[in-house]
Amino acid sequence: xxxxxxxxxxxxxxxxRSVEELSPSYTALNRAMLAEERALxxxxxxxxxxxSDSRRSWFRSHVTPKLAGWSAAAAVAVTLGVVAAQVLTxxxxxxxxxxxxxxxxxxxxxxxxxxxxGQYLRVASEEYFPHGFPADTPPAGFEETYQSPYSTTxxxxxxxxxDESWVWDRSGIVIDGKQFSEGEFLVAKRGLFYEDTSDGxxxxxxxxxxxxxxxxxxxxxPTSSGKAAYEYVDSFYDGGSVSRAEDxxxxxxxxxxxxxxxxxxxxxxxxxxxxxxxxxxxxxVTLSDGRTAVGFSRTEANRQDQRTEILIDxxxxxxxxxxxxxADGTADWEALFTYSVVDxxxxxxx
Amino acid sequence: MSTDSExxxxxxxxxxxxxxxxxxxxPRLHRYVSRRIGEAVADDILSETFLLAFEKRSRFDxxxxxxxxxxFGIATNLIHRQRVAEARTLKLxxxxxxxxxxxxxxxxxxxxxxxxxxxxxxxxxxRKLSKGDRDVLxxxxxxxxxxxxxxxxxxxxTGTVRSRLNRARRILREAPSLKEKENERVRFx
Numbered sequence: 001x002x003x004x005x006x007x008x009x010x011x012x013x014x015x016x017r018s019v020e021e022l023s024p025s026y027t028a029l030n031r032a033m034l035a036e037e038r039a040l041x042x043x044x045x046x047x048x049x050x051x052s053d054s055r056r057s058w059f060r061s062h063v064t065p066k067l068a069g070w071s072a073a074a075a076v077a078v079t080l081g082v083v084a085a086q087v088l089t090x091x092x093x094x095x096x097x098x099x100x101x102x103x104x105x106x107x108x109x110x111x112x113x114x115x116x117x118g119q120y121l122r123v124a125s126e127e128y129f130p131h132g133f134p135a136d137t138p139p140a141g142f143e144e145t146y147q148s149p150y151s152t153t154x155x156x157x158x159x160x161x162x163d164e165s166w167v168w169d170r171s172g173i174v175i176d177g178k179q180f181s182e183g184e185f186l187v188a189k190r191g192l193f194y195e196d197t198s199d200g201x202x203x204x205x206x207x208x209x210x211x212x213x214x215x216x217x218x219x220x221x222p223t224s225s226g227k228a229a230y231e232y233v234d235s236f237y238d239g240g241s242v243s244r245a246e247d248x249x250x251x252x253x254x255x256x257x258x259x260x261x262x263x264x265x266x267x268x269x270x271x272x273x274x275x276x277x278x279x280x281x282x283x284x285v286t287l288s289d290g291r292t293a294v295g296f297s298r299t300e301a302n303r304q305d306q307r308t309e310i311l312i313d314x315x316x317x318x319x320x321x322x323x324x325x326x327a328d329g330t331a332d333w334e335a336l337f338t339y340s341v342v343d344x345x346x347x348x349x350x
Numbered sequence: 351m352s353t354d355s356e357x358x359x360x361x362x363x364x365x366x367x368x369x370x371x372x373x374x375x376x377p378r379l380h381r382y383v384s385r386r387i388g389e390a391v392a393d394d395i396l397s398e399t400f401l402l403a404f405e406k407r408s409r410f411d412x413x414x415x416x417x418x419x420x421x422f423g424i425a426t427n428l429i430h431r432q433r434v435a436e437a438r439t440l441k442l443x444x445x446x447x448x449x450x451x452x453x454x455x456x457x458x459x460x461x462x463x464x465x466x467x468x469x470x471x472x473x474x475x476x477r478k479l480s481k482g483d484r485d486v487l488x489x490x491x492x493x494x495x496x497x498x499x500x501x502x503x504x505x506x507x508t509g510t511v512r513s514r515l516n517r518a519r520r521i522l523r524e525a526p527s528l529k530e531k532e533n534e535r536v537r538f539x
Binding site: 008010011015016022024027029030036037 | 377
């Protein structure tokens with residue numbers, strides 16, 4: 001054995017750390033990069049609210065256990081830096097979304113509402129249609145008004161035991177003061193409200209998934225990293241949309257819409273969003289109900305540059321809304337969500 | 351996949367692109383720093399290495415496609431400021447080698463004993479090298495850098511790399527294989 005062989009073995013006990021373990025050493029670099037991005041943005045005259053020039057990084061630390069209430073101070077152990085408008089491509093470090101830790105401003109803090117035995121998670125949603133009823137020809141009796149703006153509300157009651165009966169109280173549609181459609185009051189185990197049109201129907205109509213496909217898939221979501229979650233989401237792409245990115249983003253939205261995604265799952269899903277091609281973000285979006293949210297959006301060229309936006313409450317990490325916007329930036333549709341825990345679900349329409 | 355040079359070029363207009371280099375090279379750099387001065391200080395050195403590199407990236411020599419030697423050079427200069435930590439780490443390596451139990455296998459005992467003694471002596475001998483010689487030797491032996499890469503890292507001609515390496519090897523070969531006394535003074539050049 002020569003001196004080099006001996007030298008190679010010296011200090012061999014020192015292991016090579018993973019990038020995740022080294023994330024604290026990334027902080028200073030990240031701040032420097034952000035500072036320079038902001039300086040460049042100011043020089044270029046871009047507005048911070050457009051989120052067009054600054055970039056911050058995702059990171060993951062620890063996941064909180066379920067805690068009662070929304071106490072952010074008690075709940076915060078998961079923080080994510082906001083990915084700013086710099087586009088992430090699949091060839092960019094896929095590990096970035098899962099490993100970088102940012103200690104700067106605009107982090108998303110996560111907590112879960114605790115739903116006790118016998119209680120329900122109540123998801124209140126309000127949908128707004130600023131351009132009225134989407135129809136090429138006006139519905140009978142609404143020729144003058146079908147393009148007037150209108151909104152609908154609904155309340156979903158999700159039991160602590162997901163296998164038990166879910167309740168969905170949906171309001172009807174009222175357009176310009178006139179009842180357009182009646183509401184619905186639906187009860188179904190495991191949220192399978194429309195069993196005959198549930199997910200899992202193959203193109204030839206011969207395959208039917210026996211269950212709530214989205215909920216079941218959500219429960220199997222890998223949460224070890226955004227990369228793992230993204231690959232999981234991507235694995236279900238079957239050519240349904242010519243745009244794989246749009247399809248995957250839609251699938252992530254589907255998981256969020258269920259309303260039951262835990263903090264750990266939401267971390268993984270948001271990190272997966274960052275891995276969808278051409279996703280950008282805005283650190284501060286004002287919702288129509290006055291709340292502010294972090295927005296992740298993607299423009300789809302195959303749909304006349306329609307933009308899909310996902311809205312997140314930075315104080316809870318909860319999915320609080322989504323909207324689609326036209327190429328000129330005007331909203332085509334908006335849905336906003338609020339969450340609470342209640343002791344019982346209604347047994348008939350409210 | 352983009353080369354390090356291409357990433358650095360892009361980062362001049364899009365600073366956050368530089369972050370990818372952390373993912374590519376941080377684990378290996380951290381281990382190199384840890385092996386030299388211990389893990390307690392390695393995190394800070396790693397952080398400072400990338401911060402300095404980011405600040406100096408406009409001066410990166412794009413005739414090189416890889417930035418790894420450049421990072422090693424920055425880290426090595428930062429290591430020089432940690433002379434006490436490096437000395438302590440090498441002493442620890444010497445004592446650790448001395449304390450390790452040699453496997454009691456009749457088939458390998460002689461070779462194992464030789465390797466054990468050799469490692470222990472090397473740890474002591476490394477402390478006797480000048481810092482320039484030690485830098486070259488460890489980048490060569492631990493990180494498998496070529497002469498040219500070492501030259502890029504340390505900002506010295508390839509010929510100087512070769513001569514320092516030869517000198518270091520000669521010192522290691524000729525160093526007495528006797529136990530050092532506790533009160534021997536070790537001088538860093």
